[in-house]
Amino acid sequence: MNDTRPPILEIRGLRKTFGDVEVLRGIDLAVKAQELVFVIGPSGSGKSTLLRCCNRLEEASAGSIRVDGADVMARSTDVNAMRRHIGMVFQSFNLYPHMTALRNVTLALVKVLGKSRAEAERIGLAALDRVGLAGKARSYPGELSGGQQQRVAIARALALEPKIMLFDEPTSALDPELVGSVLNVMRELKRGGMTMLVVSHEMRFARDAADRVIFMDHGVIVEEGPPQLIFSAPGEARTRAFIAELTR
Amino acid sequence: MEAIVQQFFNVAIMAQALPLVVAGLRQTIVICLIVIPLGLAGGLAVALISLSRLRAVRWAAIAAIDFFRSIPPLVLLIFIYAGLPFAGIRPSPLAAVAIAFLLNTSSYYGEIYRAGIESVGLGQWDAARSTGLRAAQTLAYVVLPQAVRNVLPDLVSNTVEVVKLTSIASVVALPELLYSADMARSVTFNSSPIVLAAAIYLAMLWPVVRLISRLERRIAT
Amino acid sequence: MTAWSSFVDTFFNWHVIERYSPAIAKGVVVTIEVAAAVVITGIVLGLALAVVRAFRVLVVNALIVVFVDMFRALPPLVLMLLVYFGLPNIGINLPSFAVLWLVLALVLTAFAEEIFWAGILSIPKGQWEAARSTGLSFVGTLAYIVLPQAIRLTVPPLTNRTIAITKNTSLGTVIGVGEILNQATTAQSFSGNATPLMMGAIAYVVLFIPVVVLGRVLESRFAWRRV
Numbered sequence: 001m002n003d004t005r006p007p008i009l010e011i012r013g014l015r016k017t018f019g020d021v022e023v024l025r026g027i028d029l030a031v032k033a034q035e036l037v038f039v040i041g042p043s044g045s046g047k048s049t050l051l052r053c054c055n056r057l058e059e060a061s062a063g064s065i066r067v068d069g070a071d072v073m074a075r076s077t078d079v080n081a082m083r084r085h086i087g088m089v090f091q092s093f094n095l096y097p098h099m100t101a102l103r104n105v106t107l108a109l110v111k112v113l114g115k116s117r118a119e120a121e122r123i124g125l126a127a128l129d130r131v132g133l134a135g136k137a138r139s140y141p142g143e144l145s146g147g148q149q150q151r152v153a154i155a156r157a158l159a160l161e162p163k164i165m166l167f168d169e170p171t172s173a174l175d176p177e178l179v180g181s182v183l184n185v186m187r188e189l190k191r192g193g194m195t196m197l198v199v200s201h202e203m204r205f206a207r208d209a210a211d212r213v214i215f216m217d218h219g220v221i222v223e224e225g226p227p228q229l230i231f232s233a234p235g236e237a238r239t240r241a242f243i244a245e246l247t248r
Numbered sequence: 249m250e251a252i253v254q255q256f257f258n259v260a261i262m263a264q265a266l267p268l269v270v271a272g273l274r275q276t277i278v279i280c281l282i283v284i285p286l287g288l289a290g291g292l293a294v295a296l297i298s299l300s301r302l303r304a305v306r307w308a309a310i311a312a313i314d315f316f317r318s319i320p321p322l323v324l325l326i327f328i329y330a331g332l333p334f335a336g337i338r339p340s341p342l343a344a345v346a347i348a349f350l351l352n353t354s355s356y357y358g359e360i361y362r363a364g365i366e367s368v369g370l371g372q373w374d375a376a377r378s379t380g381l382r383a384a385q386t387l388a389y390v391v392l393p394q395a396v397r398n399v400l401p402d403l404v405s406n407t408v409e410v411v412k413l414t415s416i417a418s419v420v421a422l423p424e425l426l427y428s429a430d431m432a433r434s435v436t437f438n439s440s441p442i443v444l445a446a447a448i449y450l451a452m453l454w455p456v457v458r459l460i461s462r463l464e465r466r467i468a469t
Numbered sequence: 470m471t472a473w474s475s476f477v478d479t480f481f482n483w484h485v486i487e488r489y490s491p492a493i494a495k496g497v498v499v500t501i502e503v504a505a506a507v508v509i510t511g512i513v514l515g516l517a518l519a520v521v522r523a524f525r526v527l528v529v530n531a532l533i534v535v536f537v538d539m540f541r542a543l544p545p546l547v548l549m550l551l552v553y554f555g556l557p558n559i560g561i562n563l564p565s566f567a568v569l570w571l572v573l574a575l576v577l578t579a580f581a582e583e584i585f586w587a588g589i590l591s592i593p594k595g596q597w598e599a600a601r602s603t604g605l606s607f608v609g610t611l612a613y614i615v616l617p618q619a620i621r622l623t624v625p626p627l628t629n630r631t632i633a634i635t636k637n638t639s640l641g642t643v644i645g646v647g648e649i650l651n652q653a654t655t656a657q658s659f660s661g662n663a664t665p666l667m668m669g670a671i672a673y674v675v676l677f678i679p680v681v682v683l684g685r686v687l688e689s690r691f692a693w694r695r696v
Binding site: 160 | 380
Binding site: 251314317320321322331335363409413418430442443445456457464 | 475476479480538539541542543544545546547548550551554555558559560583587590632633636637638639640642643649650653654657662663666667669670673674676677678680681682685688
């Protein structure tokens with residue numbers, strides 16, 4: 001591990017309140033370049049909210065978030081330009097049903113980055129190829145399986161060449177047989193050097209691919225460490241209880 | 249029986265009235281060409297305003313929609329045509345019709361667009377915004393296309409209503425289809441011209457009405 | 470006179486309001502009477518036609534479809550003029566109140582039938598099959614299983630459509646029914662002031678806004694056309 005790499009994502013003292021419920025209670029987290037950080041925890045622990053604060057789909061109540069040094073939450077930051085650097089993959093894919101897979105991928109390239117249609121299609125096809133779906137470029141989401149749709153969603157984020165990719169339970173909505181195809185793509189991304197922050201309960205994947213695992217509960221980070229440590233011999237009682245539940 | 253045919257299906261009188269009625273039809277089409285695009289555009293504007301982040305603006309838009317949906321279009325038309333002159337504004341019959349219809353149809357179309365936009369899941373917004381698309385771009389390329397598709401039967405159905413609504417322009421003596429037919433009726437003391445006008449409305453709208461039924465049924469089942 | 474006081478004098482003249490309130494009030498009563506008559510007959514007849522359609526007798530259904538399509542495609546004003554001016558010439562003399570009620574009721578019947586029919590069709594076949602397989606008759610299934618579910622679905626579109634059609638009572642002014650608009654325009658020409666028109670407009674708003682708001686509430690509670 002090269003410890004002199006600068007953190008791509010740096011979160012300090014992040015807090016988020018919804019109404020009178022404090023969902024995030026002071027999160028400090030740094031994700032270094034090319035790291036795959038895995039976040040686990042019970043539902044309601046704030047994992048999704050954490051991710052959504054990073055690209056400001058939710059506005060944090062307090063704290064700071066920096067991506068590659070740039071302050072995400074500053075008022076002067078151009079949110080739309082900033083979002084291109086932070087790729088997001090959702091549990092429910094959220095592909096645009098009225099557009100082909102290729103158009104799903106190229107829309108932001110054309111409208112946000114101002115690329116020409118031809119250039120965008122070249123980049124888009126390359127991204128679809130990376131996820132193994134170049135052949136489905138002209139298909140509509142309705143014609144694709146869940147796993148294929150999620151991979152197109154990954155290509156859509158990938159095509160913008162983000163500095164970090166956030167995965168919010170990417171396989172939770174998939175039938176078990178389709179999960180593998182998506183995880184393989186994620187493994188490929190990791191091998192290609194992408195920085196990734198993943199919320200998921202795919203433990204086997206974490207054991208293979210994660211550099212660090214973080215356990216969150218009730219809006220705070222309870223424990224973090226390398227996967228072997230967290231999964232086999234966690235220090236905290238809460239972590240132990242959660243892992244036990246997961247592996248039952 | 250003989251009397252019914254004489255009074256309502258008198259072909260000779262229909263032939264006589266035809267030129268007048270056709271001129272009226274042309275005027276009706278002109279009205280539609282003005283009013284329908286205006287209403288569609290106005291309705292979209294109203295719907296977008298009603299989605300504003302500011303609660304006061306949202307409520308104002310919804311209040312305006314409900315207000316103009318509560319007033320019968322004829323009342324609005326008469327108010328504009330006969331009432332405004334007292335305040336010094338004298339709109340022509342066509343202008344009065346255009347204004348009244350704009351206010352009325354924008355509210356109805358606006359309500360339909362609103363329901364359509366709300367029916368597009370939040371996930372679509374999230375996905376589009378997270379790739380850096382602006383709110384306006386998200387609306388234009390991702391949300392509105394889906395919204396319109398969802399409420400297409402309602403949009404078509406409302407457009408049929410607008411075409412039927414043009415008949416009230418006859419009350420302010422705008423020489424559209426019904427006015428012309430009624431003029432022919434009062435001159436000939438025979439109702440066949442109106443039957444002719446009815447036949448023309450049917451020819452224009454019956455196919456669309458059938459289509460709407462089919463669309464509605466496909467969504468419901 | 471300042472612009473404001475001139476505006477008030479033109480549209481909110483107190484003397485005129487006092488003088489013509491009784492007339493407008495009479496118009497309100499007439500409007501409500503016609504509307505109530507139209508709503509009751511229209512919905513009952515519409516439901517009846519939809520039920521008849523469920524028996525799937527081909528000729529009868531064809532007739533129903535023709536009737537419904539015609540009354541959905543024709544402007545109510547056209548129908549009213551046809552009935553009001555045409556019928557007397559073949560010996561049928563109906564008072565204008567009856568003409569207004571008849572035309573609007575038939576229009577509502579047509580729309581209501583389509584709405585109820587779509588509701589009946591949307592009940593999954595499984596419901597029919599389950600009910601019939603327990604020995605329930607066709608009519609019994611319709612009465613106890615299908616219609617109760619279907620009717621619940623029809624509330625929002627039916628409410629909206631009913632509101633739209635009852636507002637057409639204002640068309641009665643063209644054939645001399647003494648409803649709100651008629652009273653208002655008469656008062657306006659007698660008084661030479663636009664205030665009666667404003668009173669008429671406000672009377673309609675007061676009458677219908679509660680119903681429109683109710684329709685909006687029902688729509689969100691019973692949303693049945695969600696893709």
